Amino acid sequence: MFIAQVIAQPNFLYQSCLKNGNYTSNSTYKANLNQLLSSLSSNTEIDYGFYNSSYCQNPDKVYAIGLCRGDVKPDVCRSCLNNATNLLPLLCPNQKEAIGWYDYCMLRYSFRNIFGIKENPSFYLSNTNNISANIVDQFNQDLRTLLDSQRNRAAAGGSLRKFAVGNATAPNFQTLYALMQCTPDLSQQDCNDCLVGSMGDIPQCCNGKQGGRVVGPSCNLRFELYLFYDSTADTVIQPSPSSPPLVPPVSPSPPSTNSPAAKGKESNKSLTVIIIVVPIVAFVVLIISICIYLRVRKPREKPESDEAVDEITSAEALQYNFGTIRVATDDFSDANKLGQGGFGAVYKGKLSNGQIIAVKRLSRDSGQGEQEFKNEILLVANLQHRNLVRLLGFCLERTERLLIYEFVPNKSLDRFIFDPIKSVYLNWEKRYKIIEGIARGLLYLHEDSRLRIIHRDLKTNNILLDSNMNPKIADFGLAKLFALDQSEDNTNRIVGTFGYMAPEYAMHGQFSVKSDIFSFGVLVLEIISGKKNSCFRHGEKIEDLLSYAWKNWREGKALNLVDSTLKAGSTNEIMRCIHIGLLCVQENVADRPTMSSIVLMLNSYSLTLPIPLQPAFFMHSNIESDPSSQWEYDPKRTDSDQSKGSLV
Template sequence: MAMVSSRLVFLFSICILISQAFAQQRYFLYYNCSDNGNYTSNSTYKANLNRVLYSLSSNTEIDYGFYNFSYGKSPDQVYSIGLCRGDVNPDICLSCLKNATNLLTLLCPTQKEAIGGFDYCLLRYSFRDIFGIMVGSPAFVMRNVDNVSSNYEQFRQDLTTLLGSQISQAAAGGSLRKFAVGNTTAPDSQTLYSLAQCTPDLSVQDCRDCLNRTATELLPNCCDGRQGGRVVRPSCNLRYEIYLFYNATADKASSPSLSPPPPPVPSVSPPASNNTPAAKGKESNKSRIVIIVVPIISFVVLIIISFCIFLRVRKPREKPQSESVDEIRSVESLQLGFGTIKVATDDFSDANKLGQGGFGVVYKGKLSDGQVIAVKRLSKNLGQGDLEFKNEVLLVAKLQHRNLVRLLGFCLEGIERLLIYEFMPNGSLDHFIFDPIKRAKLDWARRYKIIGDIARGLLYLHEDSRLRIIHRDLKASNILLDSEMNPKISDFGMARLFELDQSADNTSRIVGTYGYMAPEYAMHGQFSVKSDVFSFGVLVLEIISGKKNSSFRNGENMEDLLSYAWKNWKQGIISNLVDPTLKAGSTTEIMRCIHIGLLCVQDNVAVRPTIASVVLMLNSYSITLPIPLEPAFFMNSGIESNIHLQGENDSRVMESNQSKGSSVQASINEASITELSPR
């Protein structure tokens, strides 16, 4: 029964994806699942593959149709290439790649190498480096079912001349695009159209060789005497037809900005298996060419879509009820008695006090089974009802990631509200990087790992969890360290829940920690995933420099860390920014992290990278980093003197009074504590 159910789920997924591709005129033409290696569903390779394919199909910063990303470390590193037809606009390109990603991973569910594509795009991934390397197989060939009606020799001569011209033009393209289209007059007053394209990471010679071999070896074998044909290879593709199949403006415009016209009814068919290059050799068993002919299968597709809809809506009332019951049970299973926690903390004794923040006091405790815990005893004037408190608990309990502090339970009795977290024995990150003695324990390798782990935790909050969470208070004191110095993001008291398709919001009640706040949030109450990225950038620069992003004396001037970092970056004096204890670290990695940090703290929200891009930058040196623009400066601008930040209730009102010389020290923070005063 379980096997039947899993097969139904698989077929259901396939029919939905095919119906979506059909509706969007994306004809899935070919795919190949290589036998060179397999992975399991819970493996590191699978996780890396998901990450790199998501980044490839969601990158909106690239507009030239070529994507090459890698992620992870050997032997689980994943390399991926996405190539869109050169006449396709970016929106259609990304939509096509997304469809290809969904289908290819379903059709090749365990293979480490796969390739597939639609009319408009090609997708390829592998565990081996595939960048800048010409690869000719597997080759997919398709031909028009109609023969050349007359004057075959003249047709072939005209085709040879046209393809030669397009091959030279495509090979001469730049590093962003190697693509050419054109036409010529053929016998019987026909117009012959052709297209040639290479992945732009190939050299001029490799591109020319790939296309020439395709034109002289593969294309004649499949399509000699036919009115049209195409060959798709991993590194290049070639096609000709007697009808216009590409955007007519593509050979006139320097960069395509129009969508290609809907293709005519495909009249191509795969050649006989004994003439198909893709059907030869080791990889032949899993190579497929699927031709979708609209008039023939439209009725079948409608049936499939109807069946899919039926499966979706057959039991609409049972699922919400089941989920609701499961969530209630999940919350209740986390609830602990107040007496249990009172005993564990020795009646909340001062000896067990770890720290105090705006939300309450944190205590160290020990349960009867010997488990050490951190207990946050929330302030009694938060004005939060029982239902709201349980909803917050449920939200935090759902966040399960190795770089997030784990919620173990809660207590709700009378006016008492307690949150029980895993205990982090090494306290918070700020106790190390800002301490002149303890910072020596964090060499560069450790700091680099901490930066990467924080980025992955933030990526989970922004994109990988069931919910999209904006933390709004990411800072060094909210990064806790376990016994092995692994970082975990803590304190979600200020977090905001977004819809999955929501990107930004506004508030008149600003909360957070001054110095880590993005300028658009501090000044206008505008927050988004990019405001968390800003805070991450500040944190990266703090980890590298050992300096707080607060006013400090630099010679005769008072500066903040961002202005200091920017000035030294512009002058090329990076050594001034690096903690002296890191002199033995990798200069290349340190400079790259400074570069990434400056990209994150740019004043312009639009040019800041997403955290997904940051993770890729940290893990792949094949990605060229853009030049950062000037960051937002605070401390040297004079605007900080009388900033008033109104909290979300009376206990969260924050006011900066640096003009009077007052300062707020970081609290001792070995558990999840919210520090509400600006620094």
């Protein structure tokens, strides 16, 4: 099954750092927590994916639960939990209670007893693709029926596993898949109630969507119009060893009058019938499945789910028909043009099923081969994170090269942050959420994805905002692939946007993850100030943003940097973000923090930040053009450098 190819690469989804108590770095609680987490999944006799344990005695006792999705194999389960035990304490430093969710496992620990206690769901994820309006009611009815049946099966499970998967026919001959699971320490009633509550949240998170998840500490559910779980996994409900075996209900029947011998003959007869019938039924089902597949297989127009985590192994699975895209964009009309970048124009499009897309029509002089183009498309399409714009597919026809992305309705951050009217819609809470989201997207690119990717063109124009003003990093036209153990590289072709470029890259062509850190720092200071990192007049002086920020920081007047449209906000939070921004734009590469450190800084106020050193001032550069403009410096360009590790 294709699911086996990706099941060993679980994506981190979300963490909840519950503010119910802190511990210090040298405390007994921390030592107990480390001991418990290191031993949580070490019991190799457990192969059903549920680990619950506690360590030591009150007042420093620690409780922990590890739960894997019911269809994953034991080694994958333990690998996922081991990743979680390393990551969660970093994401929730000094918090006595925290929960982390991956695609295939959940880790939870606390200072209080959490065993056998039902607690409410924490967050939702929804598929970005919509159900056609004329079938929503029927879809919801089919979904409810499917979830009800799987809820009963999951709740009826024993103390080893409460898990169920299944599928049903949805409108337009589609197949609807669903998964439901509880922590098996819950009672049947508590599991049932938890899943009922989760189902009640579907209208709020996923109404009219092709898929969604409701995920919590005690139970979770997911549904999609594609197969997202391992259908070969054993989903038989496992009873508790101390409980009588669970038997499925049967209809009453009259008492049997057969003798033992007669029963034996009848049993043999039944066995014979089963042996004959089962292969025939299986064969018929296989033939029908093949026929349906061949019937519905055609050039894909409908994008896959934004929440799909199944690895795409063939570029052809992403290829669109050029005629389809031309119709969707009204032949690339000016009315549908969203913008123009250094690598081509972007158009809004609408597919025949109502799906809104963004189409980037690449310039025709890239010189890149067809297979190389497809390979790079495949790499980018497998980058899946809520804070990255999702590449849905591509079109390659003669000289035409099109990239099809999810459509992000609020366009780019610069249209808000630098607009005196629109900027008032971005209060501090929204700006802080944008900063956090960009940081998480970069952390995924630098450390959490299977590839190490340097974006190289991080700027406000390339941060798109969805309908809820959540940020999504876009435009990988200049991105570079690194090996996982590679730290830096250099190039003779220096391309990018000068106001955001790290000095070592702008002057010497050296780039690394710290180059993106520098750009992130510029972004943070721009988001706080509402000013571009370019020359602006302040009183009698003309300054760039970094020198202005540094001067006010040194003089103890950092709040002078804050956008005047911000009427209210957490002063401590704003000051901390200014501090982080200045740490990121330090001239010395080694002095800049990593993205994992930045995420910790944004989420933990108990973490002491180092004192920033002087940033790189662009006023000292001899480049006289607008620092925010895109430019290219290419004194020794070579063919090998042009194609080395770039992403579309």
